Amino acid sequence: MFPTWRIAYVAAAIQQAPRGAVARGLASWIVTVGAPAVFLGIVVTVESRSAAGGLIIAFWVALMVGVLLVAGGLWAWRVSGIVDKETSALYNVLGVVETARLVLRPPVPQDAVALAATIDPQMLTGNGWTEREARAMVKSVRSGYPTPGLLAFQACSDGALVGGATVHPSESDPSARTLGWWIGPRHRRAGYATEAVAALVEAIHDAGFATVEIGTTESNLAVQRICDKIGAIEKDRRAQPLPNGSVVPSIWYAHRQALTTTSVEEVLP
Structure with a gap:
């Protein structure tokens, strides 16, 4: 589960960053996560030729949803970490x-x-x-x-x-x-x-x-x-x-x- 501060930082980044940059960043994570997932899906499909067509379709739908969730989560975690570092540099300028x-x-x-x-x-x-x-x-x-x-x-x-x-x-x-x-x-x-x-x-x-x-x-x-x-x-x-x-x-x-x-x-x- 995402901490509240990470969610806030992701929301701020989405509002302030150009939409193209947000889309490219998210797309790169989808490709990174999706490539091995698609390979796994092809292997499972080939090995399950005897399975009902509906089961194969359900498997692929679940796989794609999983890719989107994992890729989105990793992207959001990365973005919130970057924003956190930038925010700390701007605001946390004093020690004790x-x-x-x-x-x-x-x-x-x-x-x-x-x-x-x-x-x-x-x-x-x-x-x-x-x-x-x-x-x-x-x-x-x-x-x-x-x-x-x-x-x-x-x-x-x-x-x-x-x-x-x-x-x-x-x-x-x-x-x-x-x-x-x-x-x-x-x-x-x-x-x-x-x-x-x-x-x-x-x-x-x-x-x-x-x-x-x-x-x-x-x-x-x-x-x-x-x-x-x-x-x-x-x-x-x-x-x-x-x-x-x-x-x-x-x-x-x-x-x-x-x-x-x-x-x-x-x-x-």
Whole structure:
């Protein structure tokens, strides 16, 4: 049985890839699987000349159906593996990041319940998520194959999960990554967000990305204060569609990596 994540990756590949490429890929697997199957079918038919014609026809029908199922399954497995590697390269750009009070890391299945507890109506509203999206994210963690780019914030003191973040490719700049985050209701107003965001921005720069983009609504003063604290500069203001279908006035910030003395010397003649 195919894992859910593989099915999703195959569906995405079919939607995004040219139809001709999809057809050629599937056809190549049908030929690969079908050639030995046809040879087997001919041998069985020759050896079963005395069998009723209906049985031979049923055998060939079953053989062809089996070829299509096996070839389709192998093709889908291969495609999902390729998409998985490409997705990991795009999204999983950070390892474990440690701060004075937190460990910022990819979630594991055991985190599912605790991560769900960090999601409340305020978090959904602030990030423009729907309950369905939140459940899907938690389900992905429970399955052992979390949403690409997802990180969990774990407190060093007691191991509790205090929140999470997403690190995604920028839609407009390949040298940038987009950062979003949230803190659960039991751990807000303790400075965790500023601590985590500052560390993640530094880690993203260290991973080779010159710019970190942060978007927030004009009414979210908490995120705006964090952006000011870490030195992010307002880039533009525009109406932003959110995952829940609403469109809100938003502010986009950019934190750009500062050139060190060494790097300046390297770029000057």
